[in-house]
Amino acid sequence: MNTTIVTKRPRWQQQLRYKLQHGDRLWKLLLLLASISVVVLVLWIAWRLWDQSALSRHQFGWAFISPWAPSSWNPALDKFQAWPSIYGSLITSIIALLLAVPFSVGIAIFLAELAPPVLRAPLNYMVEMLAAVPSVVYGLWGIYVFLPLVVVPLGNALAATGGQLPLLGGLLKGPMPVSGLSRLGAALILTIMITPTIAAVSRDVLLAIPRSQREASLALGATQWETIWQVLIPYGLSGILGAVILGLGRAIGETMAVTMVIGNTTGGGNSILRPGYTMASIIANEFAEAVSDMHASALIEVGVVLFVVTLLLNALARWLVWSVNRKTMGS
Amino acid sequence: MQKDIFAQVDLPRVYRRRQLVNSVMLGLTGLFLVLAIIPLIWITVYVIIKGGHYINLDFFIHLPRPMGTSGGGVLQAIEGSFVMVIIASVIAIPPALLAAFYLVTAPNTPLATAVRFSTDLLAGIPSIVIGLFIYAIVVVTQKHYSALAGGIALSTIMLPVIIRSAEEMLKLVPRELREGALALGSPEWKAALRVMLPAAAEGILTGIMLSIARATGETAPLLFTALGNDNYEIGNMIRQGVRHHQSVLAILGQILDQPADALPLTLWKYAQQPYPERVQQAWAVALVLLLFVLTLNILARFWLSHRRRQLGE
Amino acid sequence: MTLTVKMETKELSVFYKSFQAIHAVSMPMYENKVTAIIGPSGCGKSTFLRALNRMNDLVPGSRVTGEVILDGGNIYDQGKDVVEVRRRVGMVFQRPNPFPMSIYDNVAFGPRLYGLRKKALLDELVEKSLRGAALWDEVKDKLSQSGMALSGGQQQRLCIARAIAIQPEVILMDEPASALDPVATLRIEELIGTMKQWFTIVIVTHNMQQAARISDYTAFLLMNEERAGELIEFSGTEALFTRPKDKRTEDYITGRFG
């Protein structure tokens, strides 16, 4: 600041200036506080969950999340081992992802590259709407419509055919519950729920690819599909993978719809045709009625696992974007 | 250059194969889209038919009847949702906007990077985990469930949604606008509030609308914060308060301090009860929820795309 | 040496929706010659060029009337395979647009599409194409590096290599050097001079000196009252620049307008 100029000004102007600067200082302080509080909030969540899960962590150690530890989830005996619910989260999310990714990418391609202009807006709306439907509504529809009409027949067919297979047989072992409440039901509902998310993000990725890439490929005589598959998809791969990771995060964290259709039991073996738990659904289903401090603490530790998974997925997404950018943009 | 290297391949056959692959794959993408839209239509139509069948005026103006009896409504859930979304908005909007302003005015500082990472993380943390956290810091401290705790939980859900969309919208404000204001000697805060905020206002508002739609549909964070309350009725609380000559603040306190119900919470509970009347009401709740959420979404997106077109993007 | 017409337009008009961008242009493009297209900005040079390998098909609402004859056949004929047209008529764009893949894969992209899979053949073709684009010596040790890591001029030569790898008969270039520095520009110009022994080249340029330096024939386009591009004059480059027949050509090349 040039003070000599300031002192030459009339007093009221100085005062005004001072006040305004004062306002700016307050403003900057507010911005800083708000920003810091966002960061602090995340740290606070992490610390709080960590702290509240101490009882369970000390009692069970790493065995809590180990696939090989004898599984038991017994509130009466205060013995808790979370693998069955972790397994439930993994298997349902993986199936959902395997089904949703081809669908989503196909939809993204159609919306970004093929849809005739008149159809584009309404179709985009529909995809966004699909992502906006509250998960309890999916759950309700799941219980009363989707399970009996789709999942039960499909599950029975799978049990009858795939159940006999040597390797996959264990995953497809029946019997399918008549209600349809099962990991398969949860996985299929998840597929429906994450498809629009992945599709919408992938579509934006495709739309952001410069036109010159399409022209370069088409001018070499590539068909539209070849252009999409060999040029556009590789070009947008990091973004599409980011979308897939986002979808995976959604699938793992999705609570209500899954809780409503998965049957909520710690048994169920490995078969996807049997009911089970996911990490999110076991918390939703048991926490309000946790019978002991240990039970509550164990459920919070499941929350810690969920938090860590989220953290890892976010880091992975960032790393992907960073590394692929580095690769394609040159040094 | 040798001209006949492609004599090695049967070009017409290659052409035919490629064209075939092309048509098949392009057709497949369209088919995928149709298949994905089927559930949307299925759900919407089913909910409208089922829900429309059981919806009536009582549904909106009465509290629930005891289980197993028919009639009654979900007034408590409507009011609870309303109260908690308002609490959430009041808590989340100011800091979210301030943080967004920070992100656009100091985009490359370490703090900005930290804020962006935290925002992404916050948006990714399962909402049930948010519920656990709010339980631990609010419910445990207060020693009881409350609308306030539910509202705080929802605000945590809304926060990252608003930060992201607001940052996006503020970034679209032309630099010259802000720099012009600053060059004229207007202080930073004035440039922000008088120039940038109005320029981005519609975009920010649509972001807030979307976050409200999202919060209204959330159940998981309310399970162990608001818990649910069949008798949550603001009118009664106010009447009682007036009768006992309580101050406005005391009445407000009552409203915030009681466990509260919410539409998605009611839907969740009713859906799993063995009483057909309750399941029917669950469909009706689903209809209300769906219409509300979809309407907000459509409005917000329509407004946004309209606005974008105006800006000539 | 006899002069053969490799490609020829007959009464070619191009429309974008209702706007006519090119009006009834008829001109030949001779085999193993460089034909330059000059004219003021917006007169439809790019549009004309893109009509020659049907790249305009990609613009929604665009329409073409008249004929583009390639070796006696109209490329707009019903049932004509656009993929085949584009293999025979390659294109290089104004801004270098390599794919985000290795240099090798960039060049091999086209041949692979056409069913060439054998590693030995591909290796040979990639080398030949990179040599043809005068890039081989600079990149032969880093073929697996990203094509995007090259300099602007190298990227443009990579795009040329990519275009000639499918062994087209005609190569269209739309201001291929306008985004490059003078040294890189010079290299591209030299390259065009050597390439014409293998290909028929049609090049759009803004730069009249460039047209004079590198081309054998020059076409001058200008928009008429409805802003549609018309062919004002077509002749040997030297004749056009020294003895223009049309007053408007003379005005343009002497810099009196545009």
Ligand SMILES: Nc1ncnc2c1ncn2[C@@H]1O[C@H](COP(=O)(O)OP(=O)(O)OP(=O)(O)O)[C@@H](O)[C@H]1O
């Ligand atoms: N995709 C399009 N849709 C509508 N009009 C277009 C399109 N592309 C070009 N035009 C119009 O056609 C006319 C000719 O454009 P073109 O790009 O062919 O000119 P040009 O001679 O190549 O110009 P420049 O020298 O600036 O590259 C212009 O008036 C332009 O506005």
Ligand SMILES: [Mg+2]
């Ligand atoms: Mg041009």
